[in-house]
Amino acid sequence: MHKSLQSDLLQWPVEAVLSELALTLVLDVGKTRTKLLAIDGNGDLLRSWQRESRCVKTAEGYRALDSADVAAWLSDTLSCMGSLRKSVRCIVPITHGAAFAGIGPSGLALPIPDYEFEGFEDRAAGWSKSVDSFAQTLCPVLPLGLNAATQFDWLERYVPNKMAAVRQWMPYAQYWAWWFSGVASSEVSALGCHTLLWKPREGDWSSLAVRRGWAQRFAPVRHAWETVGLLRPDLAQLFGLPRGVRILCGAHDSNACLARYMRSWPRMTLVSSGTWVVVMASGTSMKALDGTGDFLANVSVRGDPVPTGRFMGGRDIERICAGASPSLADVQVMNSLIERGVHIEEGGQRIVLSDGQCIHVDQAAKHFNDGERATLAALYAAQETTRCVRSLGAVGPLNVDGPLALNEVYLEALSALIGDVHASDDPIEGTARGGYVLARWTDPRPITPRVRFVAARKVTDKLRQ
Known part of the structure; x- marks a missing residue:
């Protein structure tokens, strides 16, 4: 910030200064830590909050990301931002890869699987031969649940009723965009993150994803930088944030860094x-x-x-x-x-x-x-x-x-x-x-x-x- 502008701002009431900040909130959900950062219109970090990312053992028998814990922490953090809240203009969700949320009529249809769940090593017979070739997906068959397709196959075999209740799939970053806005979307950097669901050269679904009916249930693909919707009015009121806060589609974390x-x-x-x-x-x-x-x-x-x-x-x-x-x-x-x-x-x-x-x-x-x-x-x-x-x-x-x-x-x-x-x-x-x-x-x-x-x-x- 220029010294002259900084000097002028010091003469203004605090509320007037904050109204000019045009804050961007970046939600960064990593595998190890979850962070929320408030960045002003000049690109300077004003404040950040963070906590450990957690996993839970589910009633369905697999390990899942503790999205409810993130939501509770996020709600508390947003509610306690003080006078910064009125300056928020945009929220951008960024998360680690190999994580997908299935949405049903009343929210999550099943807990979001943790790709490090060892049970994903229990593969269906002939699994590696059933996936598209490396030439198509540019992705090998990986251990644990690092391939989203492996997670989906396991879930269909072990919790078929839960899988049947999913109306729309979306990557983890877009789950948080949905949580904020109520608008479902998907995004290519997450779909192409060693999922076996995507053909990077063609920019389209793999034959496996189409054949198993998974592709048809994914939310529409949007650009990472697109505004998918506005902050839900009930959340704006709950957190004390302005109405009209833009919610971006968001992206996979390493690809956000590349961007x-x-x-x-x-x-x-x-x-x-x-x-x-x-x-x-x-x-x-x-x-x-x-x-x-x-x-x-x-x-x-x-x-x-x-x-x-x-x-x-x-x-x-x-x-x-x-x-x-x-x-x-x-x-x-x-x-x-x-x-x-x-x-x-x-x-x-x-x-x-x-x-x-x-x-x-x-x-x-x-x-x-x-x-x-x-x-x-x-x-x-x-x-x-x-x-x-x-x-x-x-x-x-x-x-x-x-x-x-x-x-x-x-x-x-x-x-x-x-x-x-x-x-x-x-x-x-x-x-x-x-x-x-x-x-x-x-x-x-x-x-x-x-x-x-x-x-x-x-x-x-x-x-x-």
Whole structure:
């Protein structure tokens, strides 16, 4: 904000200042944490709230996302925003992928499944042969419920009555858009997030989705940046929000982060970090995708297929740190570990010690102090990211977003291994900033991403070898 304008605003009554803020609220429901961020018309974060994301065991016998808990927390938070409430103009829902809500006559027809429910490993005979080919979906058959089609098949076999009660399916982000507005919708970045329900090249439903009758029950597809409706009058009154608050369709979280960069850099590689580390190589050829490994195509908010590699980096870092703060990672400690030959093998299960012996990562606390474990975790994440980038044949500058954009060991190691690395310099994480960008998607001038160049000045040459 310009100093002159800031000075003028200080002379105004508080209510007048707030009325000029034109707040965008971004609801960011991640697998680990759920956040609500209030961002003003200048793109500055005014306030944020967050809590742990939770799961529950359902009466139907499967683990589900605790959407009721999110709704209760969200209601309390919106009601306690104070004078900020009158300045809200727009709400953008962003959520993790592989989550779908089935709506019946009076709301949710069944609890929203958690893709980490182990029961999803109980597959129907010949399941992998019944799905569309990788050439069609650009997605392999994945473990647990990471494929939405696997969830749907399991639900039809084990809770058929509940499944029959579903009138409309919608992705998780669009469930919250529906919760706010009462308008049902679907969106391509969520439909194309390793679901086996979508054909990214054609921008249409897979033959499996059509054959099983699932596609026909999905809500209409809308653009992520579209206003699907206005805040329900009863919620406006309950929360003390203005009537006429726009509710956007919303998007899958990693793709919201990608949307932050797309208008400025159509050919680039994004590392979106959180529970998952997702490497998205926008503008890269699909030739690297052959159906092996955890490589697939995501679908951008524009509907374009994006070659993608992934690993559960946030969980890996937490496991390797074993209680240590990731912020304790240190470049000099990293150099010492590398010089001694200490490293974590690909896959993240075993640590190679300086004498060549191996231990399981769960034993790390017995052999390494807090700083060493945090450093090993950052170094491992950088090496796995490099593997994804090289496997995809990624092009353009590499931009790191999310928590890893603040981890100097990770960034310097990545720069030493790849080069041309940039880190987000935005005080707002990419997923939430992407939501804010979607709210202004049709503005003639794109919002330029704030990034900084990372130079590997302190890293031992042994890492590059």
